[in-house]
Structure formats: C-alpha cells, structure tokens
Amino acid sequence: MQVVQSSLSNKITGHIISSMHSPIENTDICLWLNAVATSRDKSAFTQLFHFFAPKILNISKSKLSNKTLANEVVQETMSNVWKKAHLFDESKGAPTTWIYTIMRNVTFDILRKLQSNKEDNLSDDIWPMVEMAEVDDEPFSDHLEQKQILSVIDKLPQNQQEVIKGFYFMEMSQEQLAQHLDLPVGTVKSRLRLALIKLRGLLGVNND
C-alpha cells in the first residue's frame, strides 16, 4: 500500500506544476515592504495599501458581517504592516503569508473582544510574529509537493477532500477513515477512487 501511495503522489507532483494558478507578485510586495522598512516610504506603503486593503476588507466583511469592524481590521492590519515592516524577513517566508498572519491575528483579537469581552490580545501568543520559519527536520516530507497538491485538492467535492486529506496527509488507513468519518469502508474506498480519478483529470495525468 505504502509503495502505491508514494508512486501515486509522485505522479501527482510530476504534473502539478503546470496547473498552478498565476502566482502573486511577491517581488513587488517585498520591494514595497523593504522601502517602508528602510526609508518609511509613503508611496510604497500606498501601493501596499491598495493591493491588500480591498482584499482584507472583503475577507473581514464575510468573517465579521459588520462594516465598522471590517474597516477596523483593515486599519489595524495596515497599521501593523507600517509599524513592523522592518520585522519582515524574506528568508523566512512569503510577504503574503506575513501580512495574512497579521490580518488573522487582528481579526482573532477583535472577535474575542466581541465574544468574550476580553482585551487580552492573545493572538500574538498563539501565533507569534517572530517565529515563522520552518523547521527542517523531516527529510521525507516534501512541503512544496504538499502545498501544490493542496491547491488542487481544494477543487474536489467536500466529501472527497476529506478522504484524500485523511489518506494522504494524515496517513490514516481506509479502516481508520471509515471509523473516523462514521462511514462504511466501502464508501470510503469508492470516494477515494472517485477522488483519484478526478484528481488525475485536474492534474492532467494520462493513463499510464
């Protein structure tokens, strides 16, 4: 089983690169962030603002369903970008990930204030901005592979995503998955099969 699994995921990655959607202009974003960090460059910040603020606004509106709070998330996130730009370290990860982390943390603290009436701002203890580098102690897991496959797997129907993620990423057996999802083993097997056929289609793998 193990052998089948890994040869299949090799097939998947072999074909996956061509099907990725266009990447974000990380180089531009890095340049702007650096300009803010080193020379407090207002026009670079304006560029960052117009790139991220509309996206942040949309995301927070759907999360908070409140315009005032959504604006607050934009204001807080972009303030942190301005104040902390010098802490961004390109070697530790993509600038979008850095800004996403800030946005997620800000949103979390606002929601917690709303729900528990607590202003303890725990987000920075839960997701510290200072430690975002990957620990490379697992020679066998290929993170690039996993990331690329994830973006394709997201296109599968929900019930197929569950079995694929459980089987390939959590390395659960079909029996464990059946128990975990409260389904007959036969259903798990057929979902897995359908998901693989669909994945092959999405990845453009031919019958080989």
Place this chain on the structure above:
Amino acid sequence: MINHHPKIELLIQYVNGELPASISAGIKIHADLCPKCNNQIIELTKHAAETSFAQEDTLVGIGSEVLSLKGDEPEYNFDAQSMINNITDMPAETELKVDDTPVSITLRGVEYELPNVMKHMSLGKPAQIGKLSRSRILLDEGHIHSSLLRIEAGGSIPEHTHNGYEITLLLEGSFKDDMGEYVAGDFIVLDGKHQHQPMSELGCLCYTVVSDSLHFTQGINKLLNPIGSFIY
C-alpha cells in the same frame, strides 16, 4: 513519542483563526512539541495566504463597496487617503518586545513551568479533590471551560464519558487509559463516543478544554458528580 495529533480540519480552522482561544492555545502547545504538525501549519498558512490574496479579478462585484481594481485606485467604503495618512504618521515599532520570563504554577508544592502561549492568561485559585488539583484558566468562553489539571502519582479519574468534547494536552508526565499510554505533547480529543478512565502512575499535568460536564458511567461513581463539575 507523540502519537496523538489534531486532525487536519482542526489545523485548517486554527490557521484561519476560527477556533476559540482555548483550543487554539492547545494546538499551539502541541505544535511547539511536534515538528510535523508545526510544518503542516506553516504550509497551511502559506496556502491560506495565497488563497486569500490571490491576484484574481473575482473581486469585482463581490462586495458592494469594493469595486476592485478597475481603475488605478480601488474604491472603499471609507476615506482611504486619510486612513493612509493616519497610518503613515505613526512611528515604527523599533523594539521587539519578546518577554522570555517563564510563567509557572505551583500545585500541591510542585512547581510547573507553563507553555509560553499561557503567558497572558490568568489562572484561578487552585482547588483540590483527592489526588486531583485544578486551576481554571480564565478565558471567559461561555460553556467552554479550560483548566490546568494535575493528577498526583497513583491518581485517576473515574470512568466517564462526555456530552460535548474534551481536549487534553499532556504538558508533563504521562497517563494511560484503556486506549493506551500518553506522553507530553499528545493532543487527545474525546467525545460522547468514548469512555475512559485515565490514571497516572507517576503523576502528570494536563491542559484541558471541556465543552460540557462529564458523565460518570459506573454505578458508584455516579455519586462523583462533584468531580464531574470539578473537572469541567
């Protein structure tokens, strides 16, 4: 070796910031001890960031106010220029406040160093029943109660099941139940389907998140309701 990990669905919700503080903190404690989950979280975060900020034109028409990048300047439902002006008037945060002083708790004379994620959480006064000591973590999350629970050497919790869920993160020491032995870092989720009777030979300290009171299942132990609410 750590054998019990959060499910991927939980990690995704964690990365999206959708879990209560108590559960998020539990995952953080686990991830600090488990490089595999930590790396998975990093990948999921990258993925979430890429999806959130993808350079796509699908923004047009989604929000009523944000008409997106049709011209050079996007439209907002607020005065973007004055927000930019306000922000750029602020000074940079030059010093990085990293407070490395460990926080600790003393339960029955034993001092435990607590995980960093608990640094800004306040703890209630420790209480004791038999070989169990508990200190509430005051997170104010309604029906979700979080605690530090210590089982003294030789102590156990009577067989019980759960109406809601119980997350146990073993911080120090070890305990076992009919499903096996657990070590520091294990992230154990139990719900109504499980019954267990944890016992610790050498003592342990756990971080627990419980969503509902415990049910004691064996005859005489039904008299143990006080312990049920003690643990919840």
